[in-house]
Amino acid sequence: MELELSTDGEELSETSETQDIDTDDLLELNQFDGLPFSSRYYKLLNERKGLPVWGAKCEFMDSLMSSQVVIVTGTAKTGGRGGxxxxxxxxxxxxxxxxxxxxxxxxxxxxxxxxxxxxxxxxxxxxxxxxxxxxxxxxxxxxxxxxxxxxxxxxxxxxxxxxxxxxxxxxxxxxxxxxxxxxxxxxxxxxxxxxxxxxxxxxxxxxxxxxxxxxxxxxxxxxxxxxxxxxxxxxxxxxxxPHILESDITSTVLFLKRMEIAGLSHCDFIDRPGEIHFLYSLSNLYKFQ
Structure with a gap:
């Protein structure tokens, strides 16, 4: 009986060790691409956990889930790039x-x-x-x-x-x-x-x-x-x-071409777009020929 108990104990120990190994081998997957997270991800995660705002994350998430509108105020340039x-x-x-x-x-x-x-x-x-x-x-x-x-x-x-x-x-x-x-x-x-x-x-x-x-x-x-x-x-x-200087003028160029106005460089615009706008608009039209 003692021999059988010791054998069972060894089997249980080996089983638990195997489970620990299997747990360690499991990698957390990125839900967007299905691939395991990289080591850089865990490095950045540890750095973010050290920020003061991480401690307020749970309170903020509770407010976000329980309220329809959450107002977050701060001074100018708060949050750097995401301010x-x-x-x-x-x-x-x-x-x-x-x-x-x-x-x-x-x-x-x-x-x-x-x-x-x-x-x-x-x-x-x-x-x-x-x-x-x-x-x-x-x-x-x-x-x-x-x-x-x-x-x-x-x-x-x-x-x-x-x-x-x-x-x-x-x-x-x-x-x-x-x-x-x-x-x-x-x-x-x-x-x-x-x-x-x-x-x-x-x-x-x-x-x-x-x-x-x-x-x-x-x-x-x-x-x-x-x-x-x-x-x-x-x-x-x-x-x-003027909006024409910051808009896609492909349709305008197409209209001028349909009106058989070939010399676009001689057209008198109230606000003339840059030459690069004409070049790219013409290149778009040539693709459909």
Whole structure:
């Protein structure tokens, strides 16, 4: 019996050692390509675990899972390459302060992207519901360039205070709204810039022009206020770069060719694109011949 017990004990020991070896041999696989993680991955993982922000990861993930909106604030250049500008938070804070402290007048807020408008709309809708009993109803209204019918939401006669959220580079839509008393201007805009070398568009966030800034200030009227979320000495371009200089002109070149205008170099453009745009546009057309 003792011999059999010792044999069973040795077999159990060998089995556990085998299981440990098999466990050590198992490699964690990357879910995107199905390949094992490299040694560099584990090196970077250990370095990130040593960062102070790693300790707040669990708390942040819990907030992210339990809340619809999570606002993360920080000073300028927080996070280095991944830092997020805080003019959106400043715009929302201003809109809420105006609603609490000013009696009458709608608000127009100029942001840069549609994503910022969606985020701002959700936050103002939630915070406005909390302030409805004490300060009246606050109604956020999203207006994007791609939106079709905008006149219906701009109609007069609303008893509540409206906050118009727009990323349109033009303010012409709001000149007919006489109830606007406050303007919040982030001072930036989104532009699509075409690179003919790689034949692709890229999204670029740029400052608005001086003419845009002045027009937005006048939108508040003589009795209103305009809040500029940029420093007064910020250098702004006099005018925006014409879209034809930053767009794919292949369709334009094709139209000129169909009109039998062969000498493109002799065409009089109000704003003439660079020669490289013509060369790459012609090369694209030659591929279809």
């Amino acid at each position: 997020v500008k805080d003019y959106l938070c400043s715009a929302l804070r201003l809109a809420l302060e105006i609603h609490q402290n000013q009696k009458h007048g709608d608000i127009v807020t100029f942001l840069a992207t549609e994503q910022e408008i969606e985020c701002a709309h959700a936050i103002l809708r939630r915070e406005g519901a909390n302030l409805a009993l004490s300060h009246g109803e606050l109604v956020p209204v999203s207006l994007c360039p791609a939106q079709g019918d905008s006149l219906s939401v701009l109609s007069e006669g609303s008893k509540s205070r409206r906050v118009f959220l727009t990323c349109s580079p033009s303010e012409d839509l709001f000149w007919a709204v006489h109830s606007i008393r406050f303007v919040i201007d982030a001072g930036v805009q989104k532009r699509y810039v075409y690179n003919p070398r790689i034949r692709a568009n890229s999204i670029v966030i740029r400052p608005i022009s001086k003419s845009q800034a002045e027009s937005r200030k006048q939108l508040a009227g003589p009795t209103g206020k305009c809040f500029c979320l940029y420093q007064e000495d910020t250098p702004l371009p006099a005018e925006n770069i």
